[in-house]
Amino acid sequence: MSVRGTGTGATGAPGSAPGRHVVGREDFLALARARGGARRVALLRAGQLSKRMLLVRALREAAGERVEEAYRGLVALNREDPDAWREVMLQPYLDEGAARTLVALERGEDVDTSWFDRLVRAPYAPEGAPWPRVRTVCEGRVLDVRLADRGPFRDAHGHPLAPPLTGPERERWARTLEEAWRVLVRRHPWHAEAVAACLTTLVPLEPGPDGGGVSSAARRAHGAVAASLPEDPVLLALGLVHEFLHVQLGALLDLVPLHGPPTAARHHAPWRPDPRPAGALLQGTYAHLGVTDFWRAELAAGTGGPRARREYETWHGHTDAAAGTLLGSGELTPAGERFVTELRRAVRRPHPGAPARTAPLTRGRLAAELRALGLGAGDTLLVHSSLRALGPVEGGAETVVDAFLDVLGPAGTLVVYTQTPDNSDPSRWPGTRGYAVPEEQWDRLRERLPAFDPDTTPAFGVGVLPETVRARPGALRSTHPQSSFTALGARARELTAHHAPDCHLGERSPLARLEEAGARVLLLGVGWEVCTAFHLAEYRLPGRPRQTYSCVVGDGAGGRAWYTYTDVRLDSSPFARIGAAYEADAVREGGGDLVRGRVGAADCRLFGLGPAVAHAAVWLADHGAGVP
Template sequence: MERIPLPFTQFVVKMHSRCDLACDHCYVYEHADTSWRARPKVIGDEVLAGAAGRVGEHAATHRLTAVRVVLHGGEPLLAGPDRLRRAAAAFRSALPPGCALDLRIHTNGVLLDRTFCELFDEVGIKVGISLDGDRAANDRHRRYADGRSSHPQVLRAVGLLREPEFRHLFAGLLCTIDVENDPVVVYRALAELEPPAVDFLLPHATWEQPPKRPAGGGETPYAEWLLNVYGRWEADGRPFAVRTFDSVHRTLRGLSSLTESLGLEPADVVVLETDGSYEQADSLKTSFDGAPATGMDVFTHDLDQVARHPGMAQRQAGLAGLSAECRSCPVVRACGGGLYAHRYRADADGGSFDHPSVYCGDLMALIKGIAGPGGPDPAPRVPAQAAEPVLVPALTDRQLGELARGHGGADTVAALARSQLALTRAMLAAVWDSSGLRDSAAWDLLSALDATAPAALDAVLGHPYVRAWAARRLAGDPAAGLAPLAELAAAAAVRAGRDVTLAVPVRGGALHLPTLGRLVATDGEARVTGGADGFTVRTADGDVVTVTGQDTAGGRWQPVRRIRFADGWTVALEDTDPQRDSHHWPVEGRLADPELHSWTGALREAWELVGRDLPDYAAGVRAGLSTITPLRAGPAGRDVSAAARQAFGAVGIARPATAPILGLLLAHEFQHVKLGAVLDLVDLYDPSDTALYHAPWRPDPRPIEGLLQGTYAHLAVTEFWGTRTLAYDGLPGETADHTRAQFALWRRYTAEAVERLAGSGSLTALGLRFADGMRESVRPWLETELPAVAERTAEEARRQAAPEGLVTPG
């Protein structure tokens, strides 16, 4: 059976196949592969148009929310400004609506001048510069063919990018390691240039052409070199991002890597050469002549065909694609076997990549050195984070600004939803790839529906608890079996009206069809047949049950009930899906009709109040909240609600006594939902921060993400009480007094938490922007005048052991 290919999200486009330097460590010209000799020097307009079209087609097919295109070479600046302008226009115009383009160029910098910088500013191209350190270090390898130094020209190029008008174009520096260079001197030379990021790259090598290991340098000289840099970088307060170090920190904690050379994330990059041919990663050129070739080109093959190439599949196989020695290694989830090209070794069959990296010892020493003697052991992979995109998110600057203030309109939340659907699809593919199965009617049907009825499949995969199950499965939860694969396929086929029959397990006394409902049946294997008007189930004991329209099949069919509001919005009241137990609190069972009616009335009233009192939040809730899961009531007098990190689009709530509080719980929990989706796209804080921080509304200290989540959610709480306080302005009464006291309490709590976050020292640049946005949202509420009695009541609440308010996991 052919798998659904994992989509590519990064595309390296060779603009020019020659270079104006003669670096002796270059993997393009100085290693085994010689294919560059037969290729056109410059990419032609026909090839460029074909490449852009294929990328746009791929993005539309897989509903990608962002792609990264890197203009490369050789030396791409040799292609000239006009061709680079045409490339930018071609790729930007080819992408479908809602897919953001992260456009970059990697250059040696010697030709970079103001004309190029002005062009890159105009068309939105970020610039990465290759530089190996100070002049002595750089000139060891990066020289002109006649032996002249390139260092002065590169410094001039970096100087241009540091000018205020071009600073935003500066993507960072790429430094290839030479262990004969002094690591601290190299680090200092690069740090003085104030780059936003530095990539320290291991020189490409294989077991047949091993890396330089100077006499007396020890068994792991590359690890020692990098650890020297790491120590200085840490001592300086991490002044810029370093992908290698950041990736080790992340993978040690079960998060995703930021580089293909570490971690187990599937490779998602393809190379497009100047003649239109597709190649695998450039690093494979160091292995053997022709190693990167696929035999495919942009004129006759789409990118899904390339993704199915055996070499690509091997690079996307994760743990299963590593050698037996690697799979048994204690740091494999952090190391990931190292860069694929570095595993090549000649053997009896002529050569293979089924070996540890030639840098195996160095990677082990580096990872253990960064973890430290008291550091964390390599952690199991966290599936939700492991699949997170590492590209610039599919959010505009305006949308990021909205989210930073705690809000987010319909288009902003819709963009988050698209990114979450892409993540769910990737996780589903990972579930299949790790299943060990080779034949599956369910997977065949999912694959077919993906091609012929994608809207029906997306409707099912967009169900919040699909990702919740996939996350459990990938984390090794023994209770998370593979039965949901068949349930998902059957549900999608029913939605598509397909006349197909599929065997589906019945478990816990019910046949489950996500987004549709459940059929009470005897455990075993049922056969579900779809059709234009409904579906039929033949159960294990021979019963045949047909469900059409609103039919409940004598009470055996329990459909998902949906509540429709006056403005046309519809939300599912989910009480059938077994995966819905993903929240912090126990879930309710199937709601009886009287309770369903109570929920319906309460939600309709609550939604009207949200639209009136929280208009800046309502549009986003409407665009992204698809599912409300009833929870069991909490302790007497306490309101219970929750949002599951792995279930975008769902909130769990125990129905409170009043509609206003129900509206508040909806807005509060959807804040967690939004922020979780943002954190799948970008880092707002340093994931290596293990400190605990006090949240004013909790007695127990919280990790940095917990404080961030709670603060973000309480922006909505503050605005809720603030808006209602304005409505009660000047009015007496117990309700008005309670409202004003709650407002005084929560605005103070939220403002304090914002400042604690901002002063933590762990927020990234974007995280600081979020702190500024949250501060901006709270500021006008802090300026609202309140009676002294309200402030006194709030102060009294602060002195109590636990504040009066919401009981939530955040």
């Protein structure tokens, strides 16, 4: 595979005759897997250099005398010091500045070109003061970046910029970068190699509106990423990987078209509420390959705990689904199809802790193993699950649902949590969706967010099984617009009816009805941290903090309306400790009502909902949880 580039190698004068850039097959596939390394980064940066040479020539032709002196200085610099010339040409914001200036000149606007002269003279001191430099070394690998806390064109990142850094702020950035770099070198060395070869500039951003972290890459700022400073260096390491892959894909797209011209078609992105053009979905999918890969490695290192497993499973599913959408979109070029196919193979790499693949589980075998665990006819069962932990199943999630119904029988009831926390105000999305959007987009998103419909709105962030149950004929769903449950079986109607719209998971929710019904809970391949039943205990604590929630509901006339209410502030952060304590008590008591076992490859816990809630209420009270 080869493509004609837009310039020569590193030795030509700015804008000299176009040469040829070749992306070989192995290079291309390595980039698709996000395993390009420094050698492929160098290939892409050569392409960026050629692109910028032509941009500079175009700028000279359009601006004339206004940039002639700076242009001649650049030519002289190339003769005298090619390394310094490359540093100027690859300053991240040369591309953005030239593009904006060319557009303004074409429109006949009066444009200030003095930025070009300043950039040529001092590429990393755009306003006279040098950008602070951070150089950190771990196990021989060097990260050398400048903190771009001033200067033009940084607004290309689309988020509020932090003001110029103070001395203590520079020191904090340096410390956090040093810690993040250790994370990358020791646990993600393939990403560390590529990031070090490409990243020269980091733009400090303000935190998101709710104080959460934000990060960004800009299409015409190769070599730069932007981020707010998180408390956790692991999150900064993750942000560097995520945004670097945006940068890397942008450089590849300058050499190899992976999708056709823009069309009116829009495609679902699992991590966003708004459908995306094919190009934007491709960018997001590739960057989230990096996120999936990051959490896979954290799992393998044994350092990420429940968070790593939760994040890995979420982003593995989202990224795999988005790759499938792209492959079925009809908008990829042949090269794009090869790229996304290889990307999807990389997503599907098993992590080292994944159970070994065996012969696919059948409906009959699943039913037998569920009965062996202790489930029986007539049970009312709330299930939290990871089908990936279960292992391969013949027929997939539909077979799993069938097996549950076979065991529970006509008198039993299968219940799943079909939450929709994504139905929330955009200002809350860092907490409810896991990402932030710029404040200037909030009003537009508020106008477009669809109303919750219990019949059609998909569940968010709870896996495949709840969605499969929700879509089953005969399934009934409670009507809470953010915290619904879906039930299938004899008691479905009584369990899901009368879910108060201002009560997520308390006495006026299906959780209380499940407790009254003597329901059991099955954690299938997941940990205590997702045990929704523990939330019922939170409602039973006096003085529990409350907060305001907002979501979109139907207005009864075919339209939509925002609904705002106050309810208990939910906090699942102690659930893993609550569950561990409950399990320890059960062991001391000879097992109690808690059963441990395996179904397929999944580690399972089966227990009574009522006793678990009672234990959680005592634990929370003893530990002072819920006191403002």
